[in-house]
Amino acid sequence: MLGRTAASLYWMSRYIERAENIARLTEVGYRISLTPDIGIGHREDWKSTLIAAGSYEAYVERHNEIKPEKVKHFLLFDRDNPSSVRSCLETARNNARAVRTALTREMWEALNSTYIDFASVRPADLGSGKLPEFLDWVRQRSALFRGSMLGTLLRDEGFHFSQLGAFIERADNTARILDVKYYVLLPTNETVGGDIDAFQWETILRSVSAHRSYRHVYKDRYRPWNVAEFLILRPEMPRSFCFCYGWIERSLEGMSEIIGKKTASHTEASSILNDLKTIPMDAIFQSGLHEFLTEFLKRNNAVSAHIANDFHFL
Amino acid sequence: MNTQASAKNTGSNKEAPAFFDEMRSADGSIRPAYRKIADWMGQQSRGGMARKQEEADAIFRRLGITFAVYGDNASNERLIPFDLIPRVIAAQEWRFLERGIEQRVRALNLFLYDIYHRQEIIRAGRIPADLVVGNEAFLPQMMGFDPPGKIYSHIVGTDIVRTGENAFFVLEDNLRTPSGVSYMLEDREAMMHLFPELFAAHRVAPVERYPEMLRQTLESVAPPSCKSDPTLAVLTPGIYNSAYFEHSFLADQMGVELVQGSDLFIENGALYMRTVTGKERIDVLYRRVDDSYLDPLAFRSDSTLGVPGLFDLYRAGGVTIVNAPGTGIADDKAVYAYVPDIIEFYTGEKPILSNVPTYRCSIADECNHVLNNLSQLVVKEVHGSGGYGMLIGPHATKAQLGEFEKKIKARPSNYIAQPTLNLSTCPSNVGAGSAPRHVDLRPFVLVGDKIRITPGGLTRVALKKGSLVVNSSQGGGTKDTWVLED
Numbered sequence: 001m002l003g004r005t006a007a008s009l010y011w012m013s014r015y016i017e018r019a020e021n022i023a024r025l026t027e028v029g030y031r032i033s034l035t036p037d038i039g040i041g042h043r044e045d046w047k048s049t050l051i052a053a054g055s056y057e058a059y060v061e062r063h064n065e066i067k068p069e070k071v072k073h074f075l076l077f078d079r080d081n082p083s084s085v086r087s088c089l090e091t092a093r094n095n096a097r098a099v100r101t102a103l104t105r106e107m108w109e110a111l112n113s114t115y116i117d118f119a120s121v122r123p124a125d126l127g128s129g130k131l132p133e134f135l136d137w138v139r140q141r142s143a144l145f146r147g148s149m150l151g152t153l154l155r156d157e158g159f160h161f162s163q164l165g166a167f168i169e170r171a172d173n174t175a176r177i178l179d180v181k182y183y184v185l186l187p188t189n190e191t192v193g194g195d196i197d198a199f200q201w202e203t204i205l206r207s208v209s210a211h212r213s214y215r216h217v218y219k220d221r222y223r224p225w226n227v228a229e230f231l232i233l234r235p236e237m238p239r240s241f242c243f244c245y246g247w248i249e250r251s252l253e254g255m256s257e258i259i260g261k262k263t264a265s266h267t268e269a270s271s272i273l274n275d276l277k278t279i280p281m282d283a284i285f286q287s288g289l290h291e292f293l294t295e296f297l298k299r300n301n302a303v304s305a306h307i308a309n310d311f312h313f314l
Numbered sequence: 315m316n317t318q319a320s321a322k323n324t325g326s327n328k329e330a331p332a333f334f335d336e337m338r339s340a341d342g343s344i345r346p347a348y349r350k351i352a353d354w355m356g357q358q359s360r361g362g363m364a365r366k367q368e369e370a371d372a373i374f375r376r377l378g379i380t381f382a383v384y385g386d387n388a389s390n391e392r393l394i395p396f397d398l399i400p401r402v403i404a405a406q407e408w409r410f411l412e413r414g415i416e417q418r419v420r421a422l423n424l425f426l427y428d429i430y431h432r433q434e435i436i437r438a439g440r441i442p443a444d445l446v447v448g449n450e451a452f453l454p455q456m457m458g459f460d461p462p463g464k465i466y467s468h469i470v471g472t473d474i475v476r477t478g479e480n481a482f483f484v485l486e487d488n489l490r491t492p493s494g495v496s497y498m499l500e501d502r503e504a505m506m507h508l509f510p511e512l513f514a515a516h517r518v519a520p521v522e523r524y525p526e527m528l529r530q531t532l533e534s535v536a537p538p539s540c541k542s543d544p545t546l547a548v549l550t551p552g553i554y555n556s557a558y559f560e561h562s563f564l565a566d567q568m569g570v571e572l573v574q575g576s577d578l579f580i581e582n583g584a585l586y587m588r589t590v591t592g593k594e595r596i597d598v599l600y601r602r603v604d605d606s607y608l609d610p611l612a613f614r615s616d617s618t619l620g621v622p623g624l625f626d627l628y629r630a631g632g633v634t635i636v637n638a639p640g641t642g643i644a645d646d647k648a649v650y651a652y653v654p655d656i657i658e659f660y661t662g663e664k665p666i667l668s669n670v671p672t673y674r675c676s677i678a679d680e681c682n683h684v685l686n687n688l689s690q691l692v693v694k695e696v697h698g699s700g701g702y703g704m705l706i707g708p709h710a711t712k713a714q715l716g717e718f719e720k721k722i723k724a725r726p727s728n729y730i731a732q733p734t735l736n737l738s739t740c741p742s743n744v745g746a747g748s749a750p751r752h753v754d755l756r757p758f759v760l761v762g763d764k765i766r767i768t769p770g771g772l773t774r775v776a777l778k779k780g781s782l783v784v785n786s787s788q789g790g791g792t793k794d795t796w797v798l799e800d
Contacts (some may be wrong), residue, residue, distance in 0.1 A: 002577050003588045097553045100562040101572050109376050116375065157590055259591045311590040314576060 001157045003312030005099045009158055012095035013165030019088035020142035021173040025053050026075050027135045028207040033068055046071045052180040055083050077123050085138055089115050104152040114141040157258060160251040168304050171244035174231055177207055179293040201227050208239045229281045245273040265306035272299055334478045334738040335750055347404040347798055350515050355748055363743055366508050370396050379500055379559055395791030398743045401753060401773040408797045412767050414667030415472050419759050422487060422644045424660040426466035430456045440659050441652045453640030455612060459629050462535040466638040470759040476738040483670045489645040490637060491602050494772040495758045496560035499524060501794040519769035519797040525567035531762035532598045538631045544597035546570040551603050551619045561602050580623040585633045598634045605639045647696045647730050676727035684731040688715050691731040708734055737782050742775055752776045754784050770795035
């Protein structure tokens with residue numbers, strides 16, 4: 001497989017995953033904007049949505065105030081925002097076009113028809129409550145693509161690179177959501193513990209579609225350390241660091257087998273996975289949740305850079 | 315004068331051009347090859363056809379079978395309209411075409427070998443030296459080099475038009491990087507999906523073997539340095555090229571890599587592609603990049619689409635480039651007028667397929683004739699392609715005629731002219747039922763260890779009523795093309 005093909009598969013998957021995550025974050029932002037003002041603080045939520053989406057700097061460069069309509073447009077439709085859902089779908093499709101031969105017809109059709117249908121959506125049509133339906137649609141299309149891939153793609157190099165792109169992106173996204181809200185998760189803040197906090201915790205879980213599975217796992221009300229543990233260390237939670245790194249490690253191991261030696265990216269991913277499996281939540285809180293998340297984001301980026309280098313992405 | 319008078323007498327000034335209708339004879343009866351198609355057309359409801367048309371468009375769009383139109387910013391990916399009614403060629407008609415095409419392609423490859431070696435045809439005075447060696451399409455760098463099998467143009471698309479029962483003309487020989495074969499294949503796929511019952515009722519010669527034949531052709535011209543099974547690759551300029559879909563389609567169908575210049579490098583006398591595991595050698599490169607962009611060291615130095623050193627490696631026998639660089643000289647529009655001579659010179663036979671009569675503006679007498687009859691002629695730029703920079707006299711405005719007159723006078727050798735051809739018509743689906751529309755035909759020829767011609771080819775159809783321009787860039791569509799087996 002060409003290095004460029006591997007790179008395109010990797011970025012195609014990253015951008016589809018990102019489109020889905022941006023849709024989730026926007027949905028949460030929208031929900032919050034519908035809830036009554038129950039205290040100070042949470043009106044800043046569009047700002048934290050932008051930060052979690054990694055688009056805050058790009059937004060303030062172009063707009064001098066945070067207005068819900070502008071933020072929504074920026075996150076969903078703005079071509080100047082490389083992480084808007086529109087930009088993500090376009091970038092994903094361009095990458096897919098460049099490697100048509102490495103995709104199955106079903107994968108291509110899932111992506112291409114999403115792109116075509118998205119192009120016909122007019123932002124003006126999404127007023128008066130149509131937004132959630134649209135965001136649902138984005139998530140469904142992402143799920144369709146992933147389903148097509150899992151159901152039809154040969155389990156060879158192409159599959160590994162698609163998996164790597166998706167899980168590196170997902171791990172990055174979960175880490176950024178946590179980092180934006182880390183202060184409400186700190187155990188010392190528990191004295192606050194009021195309605196706003198409970199609401200914030202639910203928000204975090206909702207943005208990774210985990211507010212119900214949390215209850216199945218913990219059988220308890222939302223508690224900040226549980227929320228953090230759920231998203232970082234729980235291997236059964238499909239958006240947790242530990243889950244993502246399980247798959248990243250597996251795919252890199254597959255690639256090491258194919259090329260006959262252990263790559264730098266594989267070594268680094270194994271070490272991250274091992275850390276996630278052994279570190280207790282207490283230790284993370286003691287050394288500082290924010291510091292832990294910053295370090296994780298750095299290591300996740302390093303794995304991405306190693307992958308590009310190990311497999312000749314150019 | 316008489317005709318004009320009689321036209322006045324009958325109260326009509328309409329010059330009824332005798333277009334050859336491929337389905338109906340002059341007396342209105344249906345030609346044998348179209349009988350079942352005509353019955354089938356009679357059974358289709360307008361709504362039914364409209365639904366099938368929508369279904370077909372959806373298939374093509376979903377598969378991403380689009381092409382980019384240069385200069386069209388509004389929608390840079392468009393569908394080529396697909397016409398639901400197949401074009402049918404009878405078995406004996408096809409046998410005639412096949413013989414003619416094979417003869418022509420063989421002769422043109424011999425011509426290329428000759429002009430890049432001893433130039434016997436020039437010495438014999440059958441073609442002016444200046445027209446060949448002074449031509450932009452002539453590549454002096456190819457002189458004295460023997461490509462594997464002495465083949466230059468491996469993949470050929472011969473454009474043919476029909477004007478009567480037995481009147482077929484070759485309009486153009488596309489010997490560089492002809493495109494359209496993916497449409498031939500996808501049109502067939504779509505038709506079999508939409509109207510399986512039609513295939514059950516006919517014996518249609520299959521076209522599906524094309525990718526396999528292309529693979530065999532490419533493998534048969536591996537370079538001398540290749541000692542095992544040759545590795546093939548398709549070289550594309552990238553996703554923004556108008557024919558990108560076809561490049562990826564062909565690579566996929568052959569099961570080979572689709573590469574760009576940036577994927578390739580040359581090391582120790584071999585061409586390699588960068589892979590996730592390191593590198594892999596390429597023996598035969600089917601390039602869909604123009605000559606001038608192939609190698610910045612040999613041709614355009616600003617090209618980033620090719621590979622530095624590729625041409626030297628080719629000449630040293632380290633890789634085969636398909637089609638060979640320099641084939642453009644044989645499909646140059648100025649050389650076209652000499653193709654009948656070329657066929658006779660190399661094969662000793664009379665051409666089976668005729669040329670369209672062609673006036674060369676480089677010759678003073680012929681140029682005057684062109685200028686005096688501009689409104690009845692089609693004028694083409696010698697180096698233009700795809701219907702760009704072309705004048706259709708009978709359909710041109712005064713201003714357009716004036717503009718071309720100036721252009722021709724300024725650079726006569728840049729133009730040729732041909733009479734407007736009465737392209738045959740085929741029934742086409744036009745929304746309000748079916749109506750005759752003008753068509754041409756591009757059969758695809760593969761030249762390797764032997765010559766392989768896929769039955770049929772791509773039929774392009776001018777969907778605008780009365781239009782004679784079939785180019786996709788000018789609103790043309792395509793049809794599935796059937797060669798019926800006996």
